[in-house]
Amino acid sequence: MTPESTQCPDLEALFTELEEGAGPCLEHAKGCPLCSAILEEHRLLEKDLFRLTDPLPPPDLVHQVMARVSAEPPPLRRELWTGVTILAVSLLVGLGVLLSNDAALSSAGTGLARSMVSSRAAFEALRSGANALWNTAAAPVAVMLALLLFSSLFGIKRLAGHSLPPSEA
Numbered sequence: 691m692t693p694e695s696t697q698c699p700d701l702e703a704l705f706t707e708l709e710e711g712a713g714p715c716l717e718h719a720k721g722c723p724l725c726s727a728i729l730e731e732h733r734l735l736e737k738d739l740f741r742l743t744d745p746l747p748p749p750d751l752v753h754q755v756m757a758r759v760s761a762e763p764p765p766l767r768r769e770l771w772t773g774v775t776i777l778a779v780s781l782l783v784g785l786g787v788l789l790s791n792d793a794a795l796s797s798a799g800t801g802l803a804r805s806m807v808s809s810r811a812a813f814e815a816l817r818s819g820a821n822a823l824w825n826t827a828a829a830p831v832a833v834m835l836a837l838l839l840f841s842s843l844f845g846i847k848r849l850a851g852h853s854l855p856p857s858e859a
């Protein structure tokens with residue numbers, strides 16, 4: 691133990707003075723490598739914690755995004771249209787699969803009609819409609835739903851990825 695380290699103040703006193711902004715312990719820390727290292731570590735930790743507990747986007751996020759949109763209109767618009775087109779095509783394909791399946795459509799139509807009569811009949815109709823759809827087109831429906839989900843996610847990711855590059859997030 692060097693003479694300096696035996697004079698080091700209690701950490702609690704040091705941090706209390708740090709919050710107050712002045713004091714004998716802070717004066718000591720200025721000339722003490724051990725205490726200034728502790729203070730620096732505390733400062734960095736506090737900064738990280740602040741960043742972790744503040745996940746909300748900055749209040750001027752919309753302004754930043756709009757500024758970026760006006761700054762580079764042609765490429766960003768092309769990316770936006772790519773994303774929107776992917777989403778639209780996904781929805782159309784998903785809808786097309788359902789509409790092109792006569793059995794599923796007629797089951798759904800019957801179910802819809804019956805649902806007007808009573809809620810219990812509606813439940814049965816929906817159940818049999820879902821069963822019919824699954825029995826007649828389980829594989830294609832599952833595949834199309836998976837494709838729909840993935841392409842939608844891809845489209846959204848493209849949109850989000852271009853609006854907020856990680857370098858400036």
Ligand SMILES: [Zn+2]
Binds near residue numbers: 699724725
């Ligand atoms: Zn010290």
